[in-house]
Amino acid sequence: MGIIKDNKQYNPNTVNLVFSLIVSLIFTLIVVLSTSHITTKLIDQSRKEFDEYCEDMSSGYAQSVTLKIESYFSVLDTYIKTGYANNHSDKEIQQYINKIKHINHPDFMNVSFVNTEGIGFRQNMTLSDVTDREYFHKIVDEKFDYFVSSPIRSHMNDEPVIILASAVKKEDGSLRGFYSASIKLTTLNKAVESFLFDKDEWIFILGEHGKFICHPDPDMILKTYSPEIHDSNLLSSREITKIGKGHYKTISTRGTPVTIFLQKVPPTNWTLGLSVPDTFFYAFKQKENRYRFLIVILGIATMLILTFLEFYVISLLHRHQHIETIYDSLTTLWTRKHFEIEAAKLLKHNPNNKFMFLECDIRQFRYTYQNYGEDASDAMIFYFSRRLNKLAMKYNAIIGRGFADHFYILLKIPSVRKAMAIFKHELTELNLKTKDYEIPFMSKYGISFLMPENSDRADTIQQLIGQASFAKTTIQENLLTQYAIYNSKLLNRIREEKFIESHMEDALKNGEFYVMYQPKISLADEKIVGAEALVRWQSPKLGKLMPDTFIPLFERNGFITKLDFYVYEQVFKFLENQIHNNQPIVPISVNMSRNHSKPEKFMHDFLEIFKRYSIPSNLIQVEIIERSVMDDKTLKEITEKLHKEGFTVAMDDFGSGESSLNMLTKIPIDVLKFDRSFLTASTKENGEMDKQSAEFIQILIEMSKVLNKSTIFEGVETAVQRDFLRSINCDEAQGYFYSKPLTAEDFVEFIKVHR
The missing domain is CATH 3.30.450.20 (PAS domain)
Structure with a gap:
């Protein structure tokens, strides 16, 4: 079958x-x-x-x-x-x-x-x-x-x-x-x-x-x-x-x-x-x-x-x-590894070019992560990366992302000076953008440069990253500083500043800071009408220190406010002693540093010291700084409070900041003190005044008079400058043509001779 x-x-x-x-x-x-x-x-x-x-x-x-x-x-x-x-x-x-x-x-x-x-x-x-x-x-x-x-x-x-x-x-x-x-x-x-x-x-x-x-x-x-x-x-x-x-x-x-x-x-x-x-x-x-x-x-x-x-x-x-x-999965920028590869190629193929390298991150990003969570942190990183990438494209730079909020940028530059000018301008614009973000934030930067004379460029990109990273660590959380530039003198400067910081408190206690007085002269009759109090430091360890050695550091670390009040008290003591001994006196102006941003606290502490001494308030003039971190509203509030107590107010270094004469219509200051840079830039090598610059200064003086402001120029060093300021009806002058800053004893003698 x-x-x-x-x-x-x-x-x-x-x-x-x-x-x-x-x-x-x-x-x-x-x-x-x-x-x-x-x-x-x-x-x-x-x-x-x-x-x-x-x-x-x-x-x-x-x-x-x-x-x-x-x-x-x-x-x-x-x-x-x-x-x-x-x-x-x-x-x-x-x-x-x-x-x-x-x-x-x-x-x-x-x-x-x-x-x-x-x-x-x-x-x-x-x-x-x-x-x-x-x-x-x-x-x-x-x-x-x-x-x-x-x-x-x-x-x-x-x-x-x-x-x-x-x-x-x-x-x-x-x-x-x-x-x-x-x-x-x-x-x-x-x-x-x-x-x-x-x-x-x-x-x-x-x-x-x-x-x-x-x-x-x-x-x-x-x-x-x-x-x-x-x-x-x-x-x-x-x-x-x-x-x-x-x-x-x-x-x-x-x-x-x-x-x-x-x-x-x-x-x-x-x-x-x-x-x-x-x-x-x-x-x-x-x-x-x-x-x-x-x-x-x-x-x-x-x-x-x-x-x-x-x-x-x-x-x-x-x-x-x-x-x-x-590419980085979050930002779509290059990863750090690929960025280093491309950067090395760029450096190798351009041995005769100058380069600028920036490492940047977000201030207190860990705080954002801890308080807002991973999604908000990623959104912030993405937003920041878009802004940086836009700038990188604008200047033909290459950009990459490292760990977390770290970014790297490398670009060719024509010169260090021009590159830094562009960087500062773009940073100002970027700050406006990040300030308006839904979670406002600030960025900080470490900067290093590569010159053509660096012939061995084998490990250069790693060196640039290390240098910029180290420079950025010197900023820490100082809100007045957003960037630091690496150079061979950076370590020496850090050592010097750390030494100064470790001695500043003792120096104040030991009276190592002292006040000198630079006379102000009336251009109408050549008589003394006032003086500015200037601080100096005589250190037993460091010798005599000029203000530009320690004032910028004190402004960054906040110690300047203590020093301000120390200077105020020394001036008040000096004036009271002159009055008590029937000696001649003139009004003294004292500087208010940019760190005083709370009007109520400043006035409370200022008046607390002032009222210890028997001197009239019209002998004190307070010089506020135009390029202060304070906004117009805060400046106006402080000026009005000082006026209420009988003090006069001057705008110091006028013309060196970002404000204008229009700002003066809102802030009722008494005196415009023009920065020395006006005269320096307007004086030719032969000592004569540049005609166009002189006309510009004359317009400023005339506009000040329209606003009922007294005027004084710093940095007067020649008779030509003195005669020019007198011819355009400037009220007062201050500078080495009349006198350098004087000790209290020499200043008293100067008053007697020039009353």
């Missing part, structure tokens, strides 16, 4: 559907795997950029500690430069350093002079034997010029300290001994904590033997640490000091997994570490998991797509992959 097989007929639509599902399933699998691979690469790239950011941060902290150590040595150098040790006995040196202990750095616990036999003559008039100390042998036996010790316990009180030693040489070059200063580790810890941009950050410092010098936990000071988990990949504190630089995974002293970013701290043998908990990186993992989940959903949806769309979707996938590896 034969077997007959059935010949089944399969429905073509069913066959096509099955085939489509199989193809779609394969295609979906390819999509999931490919996109998962891309996502992993993007997450890895973000992690790499974050690691680079942390390395930059740890490098910045290490530089801050170095600057702190150098400021300590600068005080010891002050002792050495006196030359006292070479001409006096050990006991006399001890008495001397005790006598001048007021010059000590506030962080010093004690200062000693140590002779070559190892006897330390302490500033507190006690003795100690330091022959068992490492720093003694480094200076005396190994001939070090200076040395910073590892952490030790003090002979004096058994407290953990570090010792700084600086050698004292005789004229013949032989060793006389050395000065040493002890600093409590608790004091150093507080200084290091002050460097932190964010109090949630955690840094530590290790000595060469792996003992903690600085640590958030005071109990860890002078101790070493090894993770309790026995794993060869986890580092102990001793192993960390041997490595010195890089980033590694380990277990923290709190028992949590962390990544530490290490830097050496010159001129010491210390190692600084920035500790970042691994929990921070879980955010990257969570984002990756969200992406994977979305990919699975996308895969299921893709299985429903018809067969004829499969190859089209594949082509889109490849295109997407290409875009994501070159």
Whole structure:
């Protein structure tokens, strides 16, 4: 019997559907795997950029500690430069350093002079034997010029300290001994904590033997640490000091997994570490998991797509992959990696061009993220990127995005001067835009330049980024400064300013600031009609300092307001003393710095001092600054309050700011004080006045008269300038033609002669 097989007929639509599902399933699998691979690469790239950011941060902290150590040595150098040790006995040196202990750095616990036999003559008039100390042998036996010790316990009180030693040489070059200063580790810890941009950050410092010098936990000071988990990949504190630089995974002293970013701290043998908990990186993992989940959903949806769309979707996938590896997914700008590649090409192909590099970010962006959330933060970054990209296109620049809110811009420039002028103009315009954003914000910038003479451009873009990044760290959160420019003198300027800042409070207490008076002369009869009070600083450490050395710094850090009120009181004392002794007097004008932005507080503090002294208010004139940060409304309010109390008000440096004579119709000031730049720009090399400039100045004087304002010109230095101002009916003049700024005693004599 034969077997007959059935010949089944399969429905073509069913066959096509099955085939489509199989193809779609394969295609979906390819999509999931490919996109998962891309996502992993993007997450890895973000992690790499974050690691680079942390390395930059740890490098910045290490530089801050170095600057702190150098400021300590600068005080010891002050002792050495006196030359006292070479001409006096050990006991006399001890008495001397005790006598001048007021010059000590506030962080010093004690200062000693140590002779070559190892006897330390302490500033507190006690003795100690330091022959068992490492720093003694480094200076005396190994001939070090200076040395910073590892952490030790003090002979004096058994407290953990570090010792700084600086050698004292005789004229013949032989060793006389050395000065040493002890600093409590608790004091150093507080200084290091002050460097932190964010109090949630955690840094530590290790000595060469792996003992903690600085640590958030005071109990860890002078101790070493090894993770309790026995794993060869986890580092102990001793192993960390041997490595010195890089980033590694380990277990923290709190028992949590962390990544530490290490830097050496010159001129010491210390190692600084920035500790970042691994929990921070879980955010990257969570984002990756969200992406994977979305990919699975996308895969299921893709299985429903018809067969004829499969190859089209594949082509889109490849295109997407290409875009994501070159462009930032949020802003569509280049990623930092691709930006560096393109920047290197641009520099290589243009060896004879000048370049300007900018690194910028958003002030207090972390605050925005914490208070408004991820969506609002991303929207802010996108808005900022659009504004920056528009400017980049305008000037044929290239632009990229780094980690979080960091952006990089590189462009060719004709000259540094012209580039900075354009930058300042565009920054002003950009500030108006960001101020009007739904969450107002400000940006800050680090700037570096590359000149054609830099022939080796192999690693130039990384150098430019590092230089600009360092310059930006000097701004910190100073709202008066939006940018900083890197140059070879920047570190020296930072050291000088930090030294000034560390001494300004003591200088005010010790009366190192004093007032000089520059006469104001009536052009009608050549008699004195007033004077301006000008501040000077006679520092026992820095010598005589002119205002341009410290006033800009004090305006940035806010100390200028204290100095203002100090000057006011000195002027009030001077006038009261003149009245009491029946001596001749004239009105004195005092400067109100741009930092006074609250009229009620200024008037309260100003009047509180003024009312301590028996002088009439018409002897005081307050000079406000045209280019102040105050708006017209605030200026008007302060002027009216001063008028109410009987004081006159002058607009100082008029013409050097951004306002106009139209502004004067709103602010009822009494006197227009024209900036010296008018006369400087209008005077030819032969001393004659430029005709066109002279006509312009005459128009300004005439308009001032129409507004019933008295007029005075600063910077009058020649008879030609004096005669010109007299001919156009200017009221008063001030400048070296009549007198330089005078001490109080010389000023009194000047009044007697020129009344």
